[in-house]
Amino acid sequence: MVYDRKPWVNQYGEAIAKQLPPLRHANLAKFLSDSDTRFATQTAFSTCMPNGMHGSLTYAQIAQHSDAFAVYLRECVGLAPGARVALQSPNCLAYPVAAFGVLKAGCVLVNTNPLYTPTEMEHQLSDSGAEALVIVDMFANKLQGMVSTTRLKKIIVCQVPQFFPAVPRAVIRSVMKIWNRALPAITVDHVRLERALAEGARVKQEKRIEVSTYTQECGHDTLAVLQYTGGTTGVSKGAMLxxxxxxxxxxxxLAMGRSHIDIGKEVVLTALPLYHIFAFTFNLLCFYAVGARNVLAPNPRPIGNLQRAFENYPITWVSGVNTLFNALLNEEWFTAFPPKHLKAAVAGGAALQHAVAQRWERVTRTRIAEGYGLTEASPAISFNPLSGNQKPESIGIPVPNTDVRLVDPAGAPVxxxxxxxxTVRGPQVMAGYWNRPDETARTIRNGWLHTGDIAVMDADGYFRIVDRMKDLVLVSGFNVYPNEVENVIASMDEVLEVGVIGVPDAKSGEAVRxxxxxxxxxxxEEAVRAHCRKHLTEYKVPKAIEIRRELPKTPVGKILRRELRAEYERARDAR
Incomplete structure (x- = not known):
């Protein structure tokens, strides 16, 4: 069988290891401690606000604070190994301190979107059984009435300008409170993060606690993170990583990008939220391993919020989604003065449109390496290699130690x-869905993770995502893939963004919208349709085109087709 021969391995060249050695660390706590020691005096994280105000922590300071937080959780809150701790914060210095503290405590991190509604929060907190919550003060007012309906024992409140010098921190807090009215009153019992850290540090010293003892029993099979996702079946559930x-x-x-990494010298811009698995693994963990400086942007919207980060720091790496790269390319400050230290960009989360990739390379003189993954795979499955052959509109080749097969509905290889x-098999594939054995059995079959994505592999082992199975549009019996139509429309100079869905049609069953x-x-609409007719067979040309000011997106900027479908259905039912 062609997939068993792994033709993609021939594309690794000298830069990518064909087989990775056994893991060097028993758990993430040991992994973090290695970097804490090796890069102790270097800056680990800097939060850059839209106005340029900033705060930073070194690797040694991150170690000190995260150790103190681990002790606080275990000794002061009384959490047992494996207890779930939810973290609900935008990108800021408090995030790595809390996340690393949870992992060092031998507890399980539950990443939670700070923009969630109270209903969504309650579902995730209840489903995970979280016993502690770290939440940013901007959204702590959503907790009213929630403590009694969940297992929460302790609420710890953090701030976006946490660990900033006193003056800029006071200025930012005043603006948020008075001008933006972004700091509501907190009516539930809570403790401030700085107090929790002070208490943890005191107990650590008094009891002479060696934090590494908390994770002595943690091995490769021990649960580390519950990452909630709609997954391949649409129901929100926790992927057990x-x-x-x-x-x-x-x-x-790191094997895919090592050719472009100088240990201890990289500066990565993190605009995607760290609570998202792409940024969590790639920006947070990968770059911590290589001693990089991580520049955290609390909110990349509007895109001008990133201008000071690009201007004030020698950014060498940036990760993003198609909409973020596209937005940057439509900013005069970015195209007139592109980042001169940039080595590479990595795209994931949604399909990278060819027109955006071409323009990015023309403006920055660097490549966007498009990758592919999903929460259930921690998330990376494949990348376009930074050295060697890149193929347009391809998700590249599988990362080392990964098997990939394309199968038909009966499970037979195509x-x-x-x-x-x-379908994918490898050491990065999740243990299953939290408390959902039936969902796990549907998604992981005979050791293979079924992604729900339709793909094609060429003779060189490069894969191209055709589309999501659930997004396929069936027009008079012909398959239409929204990605293909979106790419054609996005190639128009006049277009900023586009989303394509299928809708019911009396004549053809479904039609493209x-x-x-x-x-x-x-x-x-006429101009868009005329452009489509030049590049698409007639049945693929949108029957309906709506010009609008914006599209619904996820927090990382991925266009939400399901919201477009729901909007269409509401409008249809109202007629």
Whole structure:
């Protein structure tokens, strides 16, 4: 069988290891401690606000604070090994301190979107059984009435300018409180993070606690993170990522990019939220392993919020999604003065449009390495290699130690060049879904993770995602893949963003409907349709085109087709 021969390994060249050695660390706590010691005096994280105000922590300070937080959780809150601790914070210095503290305590981190509604928060806190919550003060008012309906024992409140020098911290807090009215009153019993750290540090010293003892029993199969996702079946559930899953994926990702990494010298811009698995593994863990300085942007919207970060720091790496790269390319400050230290960019989370990739390379003189993954795989499955051959509109080649097969609905491998569901097997694949054995059995079959994505592999072992199985549009019996239509429309100079869905149609069963955000006034439906007819077979041309000002997106900027479908259905039902 062609997949068993792994043709992609021939594309690794000299830069990528064909087989990775056994993991060097028993757990994530040991992994973190190695970097804490090795890069102790270097700056680990800097939070850069839109106005340029900033605060930083060294690797030694991160170690000190995260150790204190681990002690606080275990000794002061009384959490047992394996207890779940939710972290609900935007990108800021408090995030790595809390996240690393949870892992060093031998507890399980539950990443939680700070923009969640109270209903969404309650579901995740209840489902995970979280006993402690670290939440940013901006959203702590959502907790009213929630403590009694969950297992929460302790609420710890952090701030975006946490660990900033006194003056800029006071200025930022005043602006947030008075001008932006972004600091509501907190009515539930809580403790401030700085107090928790002070208490943990005191207890650590008094009891002479060696924090590493908390994770002596943690191995590769021990649960480390519950990462909630809609997954391949749409129901929000916790993907169980073990220490081994995440350590493996860090090594796999670093193997793909090591040719462009100078140990202890990289500066990575983290605009994507760290509570998202892409940024968590790639930005947070991978770059911590190589002693990088991580520049955290609390909020990349509007995109001008990133200007000071690019201007004030010698950014060498940046990760993002298609909409983020596209937005940067439409900012005059970015295109007139592109980052001169940039080595590479990595795209994931959604398909990278070819027009965006081409323009990025033209403006920055660097490549965007498009990758592919999903929460259930920690997340990286494949990347376009930074050295060697990159193929447009491809998700690249599988990372080392990973098996990939494309299969038909019956589970049989499809022939070379034929479309099939992408399935994956490797050390980065999750242990399963939290308390959902039936969902786990549907998603992981005979050791293979079924992704729900339709892909094609070429003779060189490069994969191309055709689309999500659930997003496929069936027009008069013909398959139409929204990605293909979106790429064609996105190639128009007048188009900023586009989303394509299928809608019911009396004649053809389904029809293609496109939602287009123009760069400026004047773009018409007729112009879009005429452009499509030049590049697409007639049944793929959108039957309906709506010009609008914005599209619904996830917190990382991925366009939400399901929201477009729901919006269409509401409008149809109202007629």
């Amino acid at each position: 073990t220490h081994g899953n995440l350590l493996s994926n860090v090594e796999q990702a 022939a070379l060049g034929k479309a099939g569901e992408l 496109a939602y287009v955000v123009p760069l400026a006034e004047g773009l018409t």
